Amino acid sequence: MHIKRNISLKPYNTFGIDVLANFFISVSSINELKQVLALNEHPNKLILGGGSNMLLTKDFEGLVIHINLKGIEIISKNDDFVTIKASAGENWHEFVLWCINNDFGGIENLSLIPGNVGTAPIQNIGAYGIELKDTFVSCEAISLETKTLETFTKTDCDFGYRNSIFKQRAKGKYILTSVTFILSKNNHKLHIDYGAIASQLETMHITHPTIQDVSKAVIAIRQSKLPNPKEIGNSGSFFKNPVISKSNFNTLLQNFSDIPSYPISEDEVKVPAGWLIEKAGFKGKQFGDYGVHKNQALVLVNYGNAKGSDILNLSKLIQKTVKRLFDISIEVEVNIL
Ligand code: EPU
Secondary structure, eight states: OOOEEEEEOGGGSTTOOOOEEEEEEEEOSHHHHHHHHTOTTOOOEEEESSOOSEEOOSOEEEEEEEEOOOOEEEEEEOSSEEEEEEETTSBHHHHHHHHHHTTOBSOGGGTTOOSBGGGTTTTTOEETTEEGGGTEEEEEEEETTTOOEEEEEHHHHTOBTTBOGGGTTTTTTEEEEEEEEEEESSSOOOOOOSHHHHHHHHHTTOSSOOHHHHHHHHHHHHHHHSOOTTTSEEOSOSBOOOEEEHHHHHHHHHHOTTOOOEEEETTEEEOOHHHHHHHTTOTTOEETTEEEOSSOTTOEEEOSSOOHHHHHHHHHHHHHHHHHHHSOOOOBOSEEO
């Protein structure tokens, strides 16, 4: 076991924020992870997966445990479906591509989402009409309390929009070690009704799309709208899309007739936070090394050496301005540390 000291976390978070961890270890087996968890001299621990959904605002005084568990395994298959278990440290997009190359369908709409397999269920990643929960079977996680491996079924996980048990009552209590998915082997059920996908496929002159085509379309859309974290530090959507009552929405419509919305229930609608932030004048705004992305106002960016606290302060200003203009509170989606 090799614990390093004073390590920069810059390469371990997609925002590219340069803070230090007092102690750092990368674990590549469950046994090693259990040994590290048993160390009493480091009571303060931070579990790091792909680092794609966090904003680091200060040095971490404690032990950072980087989850580097690898492996993809076919658990079972029949004529129509395959069950696959992927280890938590597998890169999400590489896992999606592995499935597509094997012609396993179901997660192609989730192409190019940053992060790792083990962090995907925590916020139930979603894009273009599909969420992780749609193909999720179960996951395994080590309890920080008992140090034993437990299995969580889909029902146990209590998935919601960018939400799961791991963001609620199990928050900070478990480390996910693997996720099991059920994917189709043939007769793939494609989800291409999401506006941007249909028009992208048309641009690509594809009339009978395969899962490969859908993945390519999603990649093209994401590349045109969202900054690549390898080039510009970011954490995807910084805020969640707020859900508001229909009556509040109707009042807003009187002043903002072009406000988009998606029905949620009989009396609630979801409003794109990106639209609200753009209307509030923040889209494309740059303040030194940080700002709001020019193509998608939901995404806050680090152009170089921004501090996490700068980005946090900008997010608070955005929240305050949106509240003042629209009387809507927008919630932060990323974890602030
Ligand atoms: N919009 C604007 N201005 C903007 C951004 C968006 O007016 O700057 C409007 C668009 O014109 C459109 C609507 O908002 O009418 C929705 O935009 P988009 O399709 O880009 O989706 P989104 O609601 O902004 C969500 C997810 C994304 C996901 C896309 C596609 C959340 C918080 N974000 O964004 O997820 O890729 O849908 O499914 O739900 C992520 O979670 O990191 C992420 C990128």
